[in-house]
Amino acid sequence: MGCFLSKPAGAGPLPPNDAAALPADNPADPEAAAANGGADSAAADGGGDDKDAAKRAVPVFREFGLAELRAATKGFSADLIVSESGEKAPNVVYRGTLFSTGRTMSIKRFARSSWPDPQQFLAEAAGVGKVRHKRLVNLIGCCAEGDERLLVAEYMPNDTLSKHLFHWDKQPLPWEMRLRVAYYIAQALDHCNAENRKIYHDLNAYRVLFDEEGDPRLSSFGLMKNSRDGKSYSTNLAYTPPEFLRTGRVIAESVIYSYGTVLLDLLSGKHIPPSHALDLIRGKNILLLMDSSLEGQYANEDASKLVDLASKCLQFEARDRPNIKYLLSSVGPLQKQKEVASHVLMGITKATAVLPTILSPLGKACSGMDLTAVHDILLKTGYKDEEGAENELSFQEWTQQVQEMLNTKKFGDIAFRDKDFKTAIDYYSKLVGMMSVPSATVFARRSFSYLMNGQSELALRDAMQAQVCMPEWPTAFYLQALALSKLGMETDAQDMLNDGATFEAKKQNSWRG
Numbered sequence: 290m291g292c293f294l295s296k297p298a299g300a301g302p303l304p305p306n307d308a309a310a311l312p313a314d315n316p317a318d319p320e321a322a323a324a325n326g327g328a329d330s331a332a333a334d335g336g337g338d339d340k341d342a343a344k345r346a347v348p349v350f351r352e353f354g355l356a357e358l359r360a361a362t363k364g365f366s367a368d369l370i371v372s373e374s375g376e377k378a379p380n381v382v383y384r385g386t387l388f389s390t391g392r393t394m395s396i397k398r399f400a401r402s403s404w405p406d407p408q409q410f411l412a413e414a415a416g417v418g419k420v421r422h423k424r425l426v427n428l429i430g431c432c433a434e435g436d437e438r439l440l441v442a443e444y445m446p447n448d449t450l451s452k453h454l455f456h457w458d459k460q461p462l463p464w465e466m467r468l469r470v471a472y473y474i475a476q477a478l479d480h481c482n483a484e485n486r487k488i489y490h491d492l493n494a495y496r497v498l499f500d501e502e503g504d505p506r507l508s509s510f511g512l513m514k515n516s517r518d519g520k521s522y523s524t525n526l527a528y529t530p531p532e533f534l535r536t537g538r539v540i541a542e543s544v545i546y547s548y549g550t551v552l553l554d555l556l557s558g559k560h561i562p563p564s565h566a567l568d569l570i571r572g573k574n575i576l577l578l579m580d581s582s583l584e585g586q587y588a589n590e591d592a593s594k595l596v597d598l599a600s601k602c603l604q605f606e607a608r609d610r611p612n613i614k615y616l617l618s619s620v621g622p623l624q625k626q627k628e629v630a631s632h633v634l635m636g637i638t639k640a641t642a643v644l645p646t647i648l649s650p651l652g653k654a655c656s657g658m659d660l661t662a663v664h665d666i667l668l669k670t671g672y673k674d675e676e677g678a679e680n681e682l683s684f685q686e687w688t689q690q691v692q693e694m695l696n697t698k699k700f701g702d703i704a705f706r707d708k709d710f711k712t713a714i715d716y717y718s719k720l721v722g723m724m725s726v727p728s729a730t731v732f733a734r735r736s737f738s739y740l741m742n743g744q745s746e747l748a749l750r751d752a753m754q755a756q757v758c759m760p761e762w763p764t765a766f767y768l769q770a771l772a773l774s775k776l777g778m779e780t781d782a783q784d785m786l787n788d789g790a791t792f793e794a795k796k797q798n799s800w801r802g
Contacts, residue, residue, distance in 0.1 A: 350418030361385030407433035424477035447499035464586035477507035492547035503632030542607035549602025710738040729758035
């Protein structure tokens with residue numbers, strides 16, 4: 290650790306808030322746990338308790354800054370695209386990590402022409418953000434700056450229904466899990482209906498995602514129109530509700546039709562146009578419709594009931610389709626393995642939960658370029674991070690040289706406190722030349738002083754010197770991030786913030802251990 294020892298005569302030049310564990314974003318919810326271990330409790334189909342529990346578990350909806358989301362996605366890097374159409378899609382979804390909390394999110398970036406009116410976009414997003422439920426991938430924020438329009442939602446780590454049905458690697462999605470998908474999605478739609486969000490856009494296998502428990506959830510992105518006029522529909526026309534083809538509009542009954550196409554996906558394990566599926570159903574060729582990989586997993590009676598429900602949902606006339614309550618009452622009784630958790634049914638190995646760490650106040654201040662807060666925190670922290678420095682000083686021989694060094698430090702600290710950064714630089718530079726063992730705190734304070742004096746490159750150099758003195762000191766990384774941001778090196782700045790947060794978490798864990 291750094292300490293203030295005077296440099297021996299004739300010596301040559303020397304070479305160059307606490308982290309806290311954030312409570313789980315989705316703490317154990319008794320109802321959600323019951324749904325994992327027994328889907329019968331999930332039959333509450335969107336009651337008030339579900340709603341309250343979801344709101345407690347999910348961050349409050351807020352407006353994000355564009356710089357914050359750009360940093361979270363490393364400049365909207367193609368490597369972080371998670372939407373299955375990649376960059377070809379008009380609206381692209383990224384995986385991002387918010388540096389201030391360590392939380393992983395899904396960030397949807399709309400085509401520039403989709404929402405020309407930012408206020409209309411923000412109002413629409415805020416409305417969707419109020420709809421919270423354990424069966425939804427909840428919306429937690431949005432952004433409208435310049436031409437950019439973005440939505441921010443919870444991140445689901447276990448892929449989409451499309452991936453598990455059409456592009457599976459280890460095992461096909463089991464029959465019982467397919468029934469659970471049908472039921473949970475009906476629950477999600479029922480809750481949206483109760484919240485007066487009766488229109489869901491582009492309901493398909495890509496909109497169903499699996500959370501860390503393996504439970505299926507319906508993306509909240511579908512509650513938001515793809516454009517201000519709501520006339521865009523990305524699904525293949527062969528799967529589009531008939532009324533949309535006629536009028537260009539989606540109605541509440543269109544959602545039931547799309548739910549029917551998802552049932553076809555679940556039954557067949559492949560994309561089958563509704564018209565072809567209905568021909569098979571009318572011809573009583575149900576076996577030709579069923580996914581051959583499911584052989585022996587289902588009772589014919591149960592399969593027939595699900596096929597019959599799909600047929601009802603796919604009626605040409607909207608008025609002939611069932612309502613959402615009918616979907617629930619039809620699919621609910623088909624659940625036969627309620628006591629088996631979703632991740633077990635899917636063969637997903639649950640990773641040990643790692644609590645995300647939050648940045649210390651200094652980390653947040655550097656991330657947000659809040660220079661006033663950075664200065665205040667450096668003042669309050671003082672030299673406490675350099676353990677043993679003061680004790681070592683007390684054992685030194687009090688020579689005139691040592692006294693001069695201490696006075697130089699004192700004058701530098703006073704100038705730093707009074708925000709006389711030019712004077713602080715002068716005294717700290719003199720002090721660096723006098724010390725036989727360099728001090729990380731002195732380099733950190735001079736780094737910040739350089740930054741406030743408009744000398745970002747020198748600020749970066751000193752922050753790096755602080756890291757040399759204390760290789761795992763988060764402050765050194767955060768000050769490097771601040772200097773790099775000032776130099777326009779955003780990607781490197783993000784890496785430094787990440788490293789600082791990692792060392793904070795390491796320090797926190799060592800305290801616990």
